[in-house]
Amino acid sequence: MSLSPMWTGMILIGSLRDYxxxxxxxxxxxxxxSDFQAKKxxxxxxxxxxxxxxxxxxxxGHNKMYATxxxxxxxxxxxxxSNLIKGESCDIGFRTFIPKGKxxxxxxxxxxxxxxxxxxxxxxxxxxxxxxxxxxxxxKESKVxxxxxxxxxxxxxxxxxxxxxxxxxxxxxxxxxFLLFLPKDGKCISDET
Numbered sequence: 032m033s034l035s036p037m038w039t040g041m042i043l044i045g046s047l048r049d050y051x052x053x054x055x056x057x058x059x060x061x062x063x064x065s066d067f068q069a070k071k072x073x074x075x076x077x078x079x080x081x082x083x084x085x086x087x088x089x090x091x092g093h094n095k096m097y098a099t100x101x102x103x104x105x106x107x108x109x110x111x112x113s114n115l116i117k118g119e120s121c122d123i124g125f126r127t128f129i130p131k132g133k134x135x136x137x138x139x140x141x142x143x144x145x146x147x148x149x150x151x152x153x154x155x156x157x158x159x160x161x162x163x164x165x166x167x168x169x170x171k172e173s174k175v176x177x178x179x180x181x182x183x184x185x186x187x188x189x190x191x192x193x194x195x196x197x198x199x200x201x202x203x204x205x206x207x208x209f210l211l212f213l214p215k216d217g218k219c220i221s222d223e224t
Contacts (some may be wrong), residue, residue: 056175056203058136061166062193064154067135071159073103076182080193082200082210083178096186096213109137128152155199160184162192164199179203186215 076099095116102110108129115122128137131151139150149170157163163182169175179195181188193212200210 050086055168055175058151058153058168061153062155062170062199064135064157067105067154068159069107069109069134072154072157072163072197073101073109074184076163076184077186078180078186078213079183079186079188080181080196080210080212081178082180082196082203083176084207084209085176086178086209086211091129094211094213096215098184130185155179156195157182162195164192164196166199166203177203179205181212 035160078097078099081094083136097113097115099111099113100139101111104110104127106129108127111126111128113124113126115124127140130136131138135154137152139147147169149168151168153166153168155164155166161184165180165182167180168177179196179200181192197210200206
């Protein structure tokens with residue numbers, strides 16, 4: 032039994048979609064901040080933009096800007112504290128990322144406790160004082176996921192870092208509904224966080 036061209040096309044589109052949903056760029060293809068300086072990177076960052084396959088721009092009233100603090104430890108790992116809005120309350124999350132491979136690349140410590148088999152982030156670009164672009168890569172139950180984040184030292188960024196972030200997201204194939212700038216909500220991101 033042969034399939035009509037329409038059905039063949041639909042099967043190919045579905046196969047391509049499945050392939051794209053379970054693939055990610057090789058880490059070696061992702062830019063890495065040259066001469067990464069962990070001491071300069073530590074401190075508080077506001078998460079201003081997100082790009083990823085699991086991000087949908089419709090109905091994201093629950094996704095608001097949040098704060099993340101990177102605390103450099105004596106062993107060169109980062110203790111990361113995130114203050115997110117979950118429903119009507121603030122939720123604080125703690126993670127530790129250890130250096131992995133090249134400077135500026137880190138892996139989640141004790142990743143099995145989070146149900147993942149791999150979780151790595153790379154600092155793609157930063158000027159340390161204004162913005163940073165990060166790339167996150169994870170594998171959970173054989174599903175590969177990746178996303179990019181735009182951080183700011185303040186809650187507002189000028190257009191140049193945003194344009195760099197959009198350009199990086201597009202290089203990953205993330206446009207339109209897969210790219211989001213988070214609305215501000217002072218609830219969980221006070222300057223004391």
